[in-house]
Amino acid sequence: MPSQPPHHLAPYDRNNIFARILRGEAPCTRVYEDEFALAFNNIHPAAPVHVLVVPKGEYVSNADFSASATDALIAGFWRAVAKTATVLGLDESGYRLVANHGPDANQVVFHFHVHIIGGRQLRGVSGRGPVPSDGG
Numbered sequence: 323m324p325s326q327p328p329h330h331l332a333p334y335d336r337n338n339i340f341a342r343i344l345r346g347e348a349p350c351t352r353v354y355e356d357e358f359a360l361a362f363n364n365i366h367p368a369a370p371v372h373v374l375v376v377p378k379g380e381y382v383s384n385a386d387f388s389a390s391a392t393d394a395l396i397a398g399f400w401r402a403v404a405k406t407a408t409v410l411g412l413d414e415s416g417y418r419l420v421a422n423h424g425p426d427a428n429q430v431v432f433h434f435h436v437h438i439i440g441g442r443q444l445r446g447v448s449g450r451g452p453v454p455s456d457g458g
Contacts, residue, residue: 359402361403372437
């Protein structure tokens with residue numbers, strides 16, 4: 323049974339592109355995979371390195387994932403995010419993690435996922451704007 327997401331997002335759609343990728347019905351360029359997550363290259367990269375990490379399960383958003391996933395899946399997923407960054411060689415230079423929640427955050431695919439973005443100096447919060455004067 324699909325999970326019912328909190329915060330008034332639509333129910334999980336088993337035909338979303340990430341669900342199809344997880345089932346092997348749609349192609350992707352795999353970067354890392356384990357029992358908890360699959361990481362693959364973003365087809366519309368915002369930086370030289372832009373990988374998506376999706377948990378293996380039906381979760382619409384971070385709120386849904388945090389409320390519904392088992393503790394083992396939550397821990398395993400976040401470890402997979404870190405392992406993916408290591409596989410990508412980003413540990414020393416740095417990277418950004420982004421997870422969009424809902425339409426106002428520009429979430430396009432309603433399967434919870436984290437973007438790992440790196441491979442160049444990222445400016446501002448979005449990675450594209452000016453560097454904040456406070457160094458933050």
